[in-house]
Amino acid sequence: MYESGLMIGHFExxxxxxxxxxLAAAGQAKTLHIIIxxxxxxxxxxxxxxxxxARWLQMACADLPFIQIxxxxxxxxPLHDSFVDVTINIPASNxxxxxxxxxLDLPADTVLFVAENHPxxxxxxxxxxxxxVVTTPLQPEFDSYAIARNPVAHWSAIHPQAxxxxxxxxxxxxxxxxxxxxxxxxxxxYYGASFALEMGRLYVGTDLGGSEVGLQYNDYxxxxxxxxxxxxDAAANATAPVTIVxxxxxxxxxxxxxxxxxxxxxxxxxxxxxxxxHTIMLDNNTPWIDDGxxxxxxxxxxxxxxxxxxxxxxxxxxKPHMLISQITMRVISxxxxxxxxxxxxxxxxxxxxxxxxxxNTKII
Numbered sequence: 001m002y003e004s005g006l007m008i009g010h011f012e013x014x015x016x017x018x019x020x021x022x023l024a025a026a027g028q029a030k031t032l033h034i035i036i037x038x039x040x041x042x043x044x045x046x047x048x049x050x051x052x053x054a055r056w057l058q059m060a061c062a063d064l065p066f067i068q069i070x071x072x073x074x075x076x077x078p079l080h081d082s083f084v085d086v087t088i089n090i091p092a093s094n095x096x097x098x099x100x101x102x103x104l105d106l107p108a109d110t111v112l113f114v115a116e117n118h119p120x121x122x123x124x125x126x127x128x129x130x131x132x133v134v135t136t137p138l139q140p141e142f143d144s145y146a147i148a149r150n151p152v153a154h155w156s157a158i159h160p161q162a163x164x165x166x167x168x169x170x171x172x173x174x175x176x177x178x179x180x181x182x183x184x185x186x187x188x189x190y191y192g193a194s195f196a197l198e199m200g201r202l203y204v205g206t207d208l209g210g211s212e213v214g215l216q217y218n219d220y221x222x223x224x225x226x227x228x229x230x231x232x233d234a235a236a237n238a239t240a241p242v243t244i245v246x247x248x249x250x251x252x253x254x255x256x257x258x259x260x261x262x263x264x265x266x267x268x269x270x271x272x273x274x275x276x277x278h279t280i281m282l283d284n285n286t287p288w289i290d291d292g293x294x295x296x297x298x299x300x301x302x303x304x305x306x307x308x309x310x311x312x313x314x315x316x317x318x319k320p321h322m323l324i325s326q327i328t329m330r331v332i333s334x335x336x337x338x339x340x341x342x343x344x345x346x347x348x349x350x351x352x353x354x355x356x357x358x359x360n361t362k363i364i
Contacts, residue, residue: 002029002111003029003031003107004029004031004032004110005025005028005111006110006131007021007032009034009037011053013048013056013147013158013165014053014161014162015159015162016142017141017157018144018159020137021139022067024136029066033068033110034067034068034069036057036070037072043148051071056162056165057161060161072103093129097131098130101130101131111132112131112132112134114135116136121135155240155241164235164238166238167193167235169242169276169277170243170245171245172246172280174281174282174283175302175305179282184197184245184246188244191241191244191340192239193238193242194234194237194243195234195244195246196246197230199227203223203226215259220267221266223252224266225270227249227252228249228270231245250279250309252264252270253268258305271316271318272316277343278340278343279319280320280323280340281310281313281320283323321343
């Protein structure tokens with residue numbers, strides 16, 4: 001058993017193979033220090049910070065007090081898609097290791113843990129390093145380079161603590177009785193995805209006794225706040241690369257403007273601060289059903305509310321994918337799946353959710 005161990009990596013994303021290596025190292029050291037570095041070529045579709053990665057590891061190792069997590073912007077590691085023919089700069093490596101040892105006040109007998117196939121584990125290299133090298137077993141079923149390059153394709157390999165930052169939120173919106181909730185459940189089952197239900201309806205049941213007769217302006221802030229938490233919980237427990245959301249903050253704002261005659265600043269802030277990744281808007285192409293919580297049943301009212309949604313989307317520079325033709329729910333479901341699939345492909349190819357490249361060229 002070593003007194004102290006050191007493990008260094010990008011951990012972007014944290015995956016199960018890395019955790020197995022961490023556990024193997026932790027079993028050989030009384031204290032294991034994990035150093036998280038910034039990734040030199042981060043995936044453009046995911047905004048991952050050092051703090052995100054520290055949180056993943058802190059949460060994963062919360063009950064393992066002998067594992068200590070550290071971050072640094074000062075030391076960088078090169079990125080290799082293969083360890084074949086990699087050249088190690090011994091003086092530079094020793095300088096980096098010494099800086100880490102000094103910063104962490106590591107004991108003199110600290111060892112460096114690396115995978116068996118790592119270039120630092122080669123005999124002509126580790127013999128010249130300032131810190132002894134100890135190897136951990138290979139995890140051949142996990143390719144860190146491939147996982148980092150395409151997290152969606154390797155979803156099952158991503159550690160559960162990191163999945164919330166790699167799932168994409170997809171909102172299903174529309175007017176009253178447009179089939180949103182039914183479609184949300186269909187999509188959640190299709191993708192095996194977690195989901196967040198319409199908070200306004202839940203709030204009426206839990207806080208207003210099941211009737212909107214007591215609904216007032218001051219309720220829209222709590223509705224938006226609870227919806228934000230529900231979305232956060234669904235994403236944090238993501239079971240698929242997409243997380244489905246029943247309605248959004250734009251819809252909450254639209255109801256506030258419809259019923260109260262004014263916008264709610266907190267809801268507006270939620271629209272801007274808690275941006276959802278993709279929005280699909282349904283047309284009013286299903287019969288309106290009076291379930292006791294709906295009041296916009298006339299064609300005029302439904303059309304007015306739909307225009308209000310479009311206006312608020314434009315106000316906040318959100319471009320929803322519109323499903324506007326008179327089609328059946330079965331076809332709507334298929335088109336939603338196609339929209340989500342195209343969205344995921346576009347994101348992997350560096351395009352925006354409105355079908356444009358980063359240079360705003362329209363994709364035909």
